[in-house]
Amino acid sequence: MSAVVTFSRNRIAYTVSKSLSKKGIKVINCDSVYPAMTYFSKYSHSFFVHPVYTEDPSGFVRNILVKLQKLKPDVLIPCHEEAVLIAYFKRMFEKHTIVPIASYEKIEMARDKTKMTELAQSLGIPIPKTYQVKNVGNLSQISEEIEFPIVIKIPRGRGAWGVSYVRNKEELIRDYKNILQKFGHKSGVPFLQEYIPGDGYGVSMLFNSGELRAKFTHKRLLEYPITGGASVERISVKKPKMEEYAQKILSHLQWHGVAMIEFKLDRRSGKPTFLEINPRFWGSLHQAVRAGVDFPALLYEMAVTGDVKPVFNYNVGIRTVWVFGQIQTILDSIRKGRTTEVFKKLKPFHRDTYYDDFSLTDLTPFFVEPIPYLIEFFRKGSLDAYTPIDEPLESVKQLKFRNLN
16 A cells, blocks of 8 residues: 655645555655655655656656656645646546546636635625726726725635735735736736635535545634634634535535635624635645544545545544744744734643644654745745745646657
C-alpha cells in the first residue's frame, strides 16, 4: 500500500502523510521546493522534487508521470492548487494510479466564487448581497447603493488572497483599482459582497460519485490575517443546517472526493450564509482527523476499494492550532495595531489542544516549515504565508505548455 502526496511544504500534506502512515501506508512526498517540512517527518517514506507547476507545467506533468511509472503507488493525492493541473490531466495520471478527485470541469466550477454564489442562491441557500462591477467607473454608482463595510473578491482567490475589506467609498475605489492592477481579469472580474458579521465555519465532506460518505464541521476561533483568511485556531462543532446546505451544493455538483464549504453564521439573523468552496483538502484538515473523521484515510480506502463506510459522528469541543500561523497572526496584529484583540483570543499551550505542525515525537518538520517562506523573504522582502510560491492558480489556460507527447 502506497501513496504519492504533493505540496509537502505545508501542514495539509503533513497531516495527510501522518494519517496514511499510521494506517501502514507507505507515503512518498513531493514538492517543487527543498527543504519541505514533510520530507523530514518520520511519517514520510521518501520524497522527490519536481518542477514548479506554474512556471513549468509540462515539466511538472512529465516528472509526476515518470515517478508514478517508477514508484507504482496505489493513489496520487494532491494537497494544494496543483490539484487543478492534475485534474486537467487526470486521464494521463490514471493510467498509472488512482486519482480520487473531481473532474477538472467541476473543480473549475467550484473554484469560481461568482458561479458558486449563484448556485447557492438558486438552491435556496442564503448568500451575502453581491454586486457585479462592469468597470471602475461603475464603482461610484454602486457605492451609493451599498452599505459599508464591503468585501472585494476575485472569483478564484483563496483564503485572504485577492480579498480586501473596505470601509468607505474612497477605500473601495482605491482597493478595487489595486486588485485590478495586481490580478487583472485573469481570475475573472473582481466583485463585491456584503460583509457578514459573525463567526466563520467550515463544513468538510467526502463524496463518492455524488454520495455523501463523511462530514465534519468546525468553528474558526482565530484567523490569519486577523481580518479573515486561513484558520489558525478552531474547534469542532455540530451545525446541522450548515451541513444540510453543504450537502445540497455538493450533491448538486455530483461531487467526488473531498471539499470544504465555508459559511458565516450571520450575527444579525442567526442564519448560516454561504461564502465559498475549497474543492480540495483544506488547511484545518488536522482538526477533523483529531475529532474522529480521518478524511485522508477514508479517501485512500474509498479510492482503492471503491467505497467506504460513512462517518457522520465525531467529537465536539476538540481544539487544534496551527502554530506557524499563530506566529504570523501575532506579527500581523502588531503591524495593524490590534495586538490586544489577538492576545485575548490566544490560548496557552495545554494538553487539551492539538497542533497541526508541532509534535514532540516528530519535531523536525516544525522547524523546517518556515524555511521556504524565509527564503522568499530574503528574495523579495516579504514574510507571508501567502507568498507567490503557493498562490492560487488562476486557470490552467494561463499556463504555457510545451509538447507533452
